[in-house]
Amino acid sequence: MDEEESTMAQERNQRHVGLLDALNVRFSMNDREVADLLMTKKGIVCDVRGGRRDLTFQQELRAYSHLGYAWARAAMLKLLPDEVQENLLELDNARTKAGVEELKDAGQDKTSGSQKYKSGPAM
Numbered sequence: 001m002d003e004e005e006s007t008m009a010q011e012r013n014q015r016h017v018g019l020l021d022a023l024n025v026r027f028s029m030n031d032r033e034v035a036d037l038l039m040t041k042k043g044i045v046c047d048v049r050g051g052r053r054d055l056t057f058q059q060e061l062r063a064y065s066h067l068g069y070a071w072a073r074a075a076m077l078k079l080l081p082d083e084v085q086e087n088l089l090e091l092d093n094a095r096t097k098a099g100v101e102e103l104k105d106a107g108q109d110k111t112s113g114s115q116k117y118k119s120g121p122a123m
Helices: 003-026 031-037 042-049 057-077 082-106
Strands: none
Touching: 003 031, 003 042, 003 057, 031 042, 031 082, 057 082
C-alpha cells in the first residue's frame, strides 16, 4: 500500500469511527446496540474502531440513514418546550432500540442460536 492509499484508508476509518460515535451519542446506544442497529456483530464495530477493518457500504448507508433521521428529529424537537423535548427524545430512543431488537430477533436462527442478518432494504 503506497502513502496515498494509506492516507485514504485512514481518512475512511476516521469517517467510519465518527459515524459510530455519532450513533452512540444521538441514540444513547452502546457499541453492542450500534452493532445491532447496523445489523452486524460487536466485534466488527470494535475492529472498525481499532482501524482493522471498514464498515461495509451497506452498514455505512444504514448509519447515515439513522443519523439523517436523528438530525431531522432534533430540528423538529427544537420547536417544543424543553421538558417535552426530553420526554419525546427518551421515548423515541426507546422505540428505536425496541425496533433494533425486533430486527435482531427476526434474524435469529432458532436451531443454533446464531445471528442471521439479512441484507434486505430495511434500514
